[in-house]
Amino acid sequence: MATKKFMYLNRKASYGTVYAIESLEVVLIAAAFEQDVSLAFIDDGVYQIVEGQNTDGIGMKNFSKTFHALGDYDINKLYVSAESLEERGLTADDLMPLVYEDEDDDWEEKPSVKVVSNAELSKIMSDQDVCLSF
Amino acid sequence: MKFSIQINEGPYQHQASDSAYQFAKAAIAAGHEIFRVFFYHDGVNNASRFTVPPQDDRNVVNQWAELDIKNADGEPELVVCVAAALRRGMLDESEASKNGVEGNNIHPAFRISGLGQLIEAGIQSDRLVVFGD
Amino acid sequence: MLHTVNKSSFERNSLQSCLNTIDDSSVILLIEDGVISAANNANSSMLADLATQGRVYALQGDVDARGISSKIADNIKLVDYAGFVDLVVEHGTAVSWV
Numbered sequence: 001m002a003t004k005k006f007m008y009l010n011r012k013a014s015y016g017t018v019y020a021i022e023s024l025e026v027v028l029i030a031a032a033f034e035q036d037v038s039l040a041f042i043d044d045g046v047y048q049i050v051e052g053q054n055t056d057g058i059g060m061k062n063f064s065k066t067f068h069a070l071g072d073y074d075i076n077k078l079y080v081s082a083e084s085l086e087e088r089g090l091t092a093d094d095l096m097p098l099v100y101e102d103e104d105d106d107w108e109e110k111p112s113v114k115v116v117s118n119a120e121l122s123k124i125m126s127d128q129d130v131c132l133s134f
Numbered sequence: 135m136k137f138s139i140q141i142n143e144g145p146y147q148h149q150a151s152d153s154a155y156q157f158a159k160a161a162i163a164a165g166h167e168i169f170r171v172f173f174y175h176d177g178v179n180n181a182s183r184f185t186v187p188p189q190d191d192r193n194v195v196n197q198w199a200e201l202d203i204k205n206a207d208g209e210p211e212l213v214v215c216v217a218a219a220l221r222r223g224m225l226d227e228s229e230a231s232k233n234g235v236e237g238n239n240i241h242p243a244f245r246i247s248g249l250g251q252l253i254e255a256g257i258q259s260d261r262l263v264v265f266g267d
Numbered sequence: 268m269l270h271t272v273n274k275s276s277f278e279r280n281s282l283q284s285c286l287n288t289i290d291d292s293s294v295i296l297l298i299e300d301g302v303i304s305a306a307n308n309a310n311s312s313m314l315a316d317l318a319t320q321g322r323v324y325a326l327q328g329d330v331d332a333r334g335i336s337s338k339i340a341d342n343i344k345l346v347d348y349a350g351f352v353d354l355v356v357e358h359g360t361a362v363s364w365v
Contacts, residue, residue: 004257009362011284019142022175025217029249033257043284083287118287125362126268126290130256133264133363134142134175135356142365149299153273156328160348166356261355263271266365 004129005036010045012134014064015055020048021063023134028066031073038077038128040121046084049113051096064096071100076112083118136169137161138255142266144179145194146187150265151180155197157263168203170211170255173244175266178219181212181244199243212244213251268293269358273365275303276310281364286313296346296354297325305330306338318342326351 008027014020030037041048048064055062070076078098085091098112116124125131139158143150158168173180185195203211214224219240225233226240240246256262270293276282282304285295295317297305304310305325317323319342327345330336339345346354355361 002257006253006256011281011365018175022218026174026249026252030253032250033253035253035257042288043280122288122290125288126293128360130262131264131360131362132140132252132256132262133266133365137355149273153298156348157351161352164349164352166352261359261361263355263361264363264365266273266363 003035005038005127006030007125007128007131008037008039009131009133010039010041010048011043013044013047014053015058015060019134020045021061023132024048024063024066026132026134027070027075028073031070031075034074037075038079038124039075040079040081040125042081042084042121044084044088046080046088046090046095049078049080049096049098050090050094067096067098071098071112074100076100076110078113079121079124080113080115081118081121082115085115135260136167136258138169138259138262139171140252140255140262140264140266141171141173141177141180142175142264144176145182145185147176148267150267151177151194151198152192154263154265155194155201157265158201158203162201168201168211169259170213170251171198171203172252172255173212173214174218174249174252176218176222178214178222178224181214181219181224181240183241184239195241199241202243210243210245214240214244214246215252216246216248219246269354269361270295271361271363272297272301272304273299273363275300276313277303282310282313285362285364286317289317294322294324294354294358296351297323297329297343298351299326299329300333302326302329302333302335305340305343306335307340308338311340314340314343324350324354
């Protein structure tokens with residue numbers, strides 16, 4: 001099977017709309033296809049992986065912990081726009097500590113989340129074969 | 135070229151389905167192949183066989199059906215995501231019976247299938263275009 | 268790459284986000300409400316540079332539908348759906364800014 005570079009573009013926060021949870025569902029299914037997967041969190045999409053989400057008060061399922069499973073499925077390129085974080089008064093420390101085990105480096109645990117500038121994101125995007133927006 | 139299309143919104147509420155339809159029609163007219171049209175999120179509502187729009191306006195569901203997008207085995211390639219469909223009450227006969235629901239509402243020009251079909255469309259097509267909100 | 272933007276720059280930041288990440292050779296196609304950004308208005312400066320480079324397109328049908336055919340900013344190229352298809356063929360990966 002051909003390997004393509006798939007990017008999942010997330011620009012909306014969780015809960016206000018369905019896009020965040022349903023895009024994560026695509027990503028989890030995509031893991032079985034062994035493609036080169038990246039996730040981009042831009043604009044309010046950065047809120048999808050903010051640490052400490054508690055949905056008890058709104059009666060909706062808190063699916064944020066599912067992001068922790070991505071590392072086990074070899075999905076370890078989660079790019080977060082530095083500018084989007086800054087505009088929103090957030091830093092890398094506000095994000096969930098998502099990790100994966102690098103099989104090429106003695107299974108060392110490494111961060112999956114990479115905060116990148118829009119300029120770097122531009123290069124990453126240009127490299128993609130397929131971009132799915134939600 | 136082989137195109138696939140992803141549609142994230144339902145008929146009438148957003149222009150997404152209309153834009154996608156016009157795009158698909160133009161692609162076919164130019165001699166391209168539509169590998170698959172995948173309906174996700176509220177896009178699954180484009181497959182309802184119960185739609186009764188006003189007579190003087192376009193019938194979005196029928197427009198898609200009339201494009202007759204099928205694969206070499208004659209199966210529809212207007213594909214509705216099963217997970218998104220179930221949570222929104224869009225069921226075909228098989229899902230209805232599996233889930234103990236009386237009645238079904240998927241138009242026969244569409245088929246229900248899993249999210250893997252979207253990924254496969256991305257892999258197999260030369261181009262994939264997303265229409266959403 | 269072909270970047271499509273379907274929301275007005277007065278409604279959403281989609282166009283701005285697209286401009287923040289577009290590279291030096293990709294093009295933008297405005298569709299649906301996105302064509303509002305193709306008109307001469309307070310946000311015209313957002314696209315002026317790219318338009319001068321011939322990298323901004325707008326979907327004719329959406330422009331006409333919104334009654335702004337006579338107000339389109341300089342250098343923005345109008346295409347029909349066949350032209351939209353050609354842009355996708357020519358520019359490779361399509362990114363939708365919704």
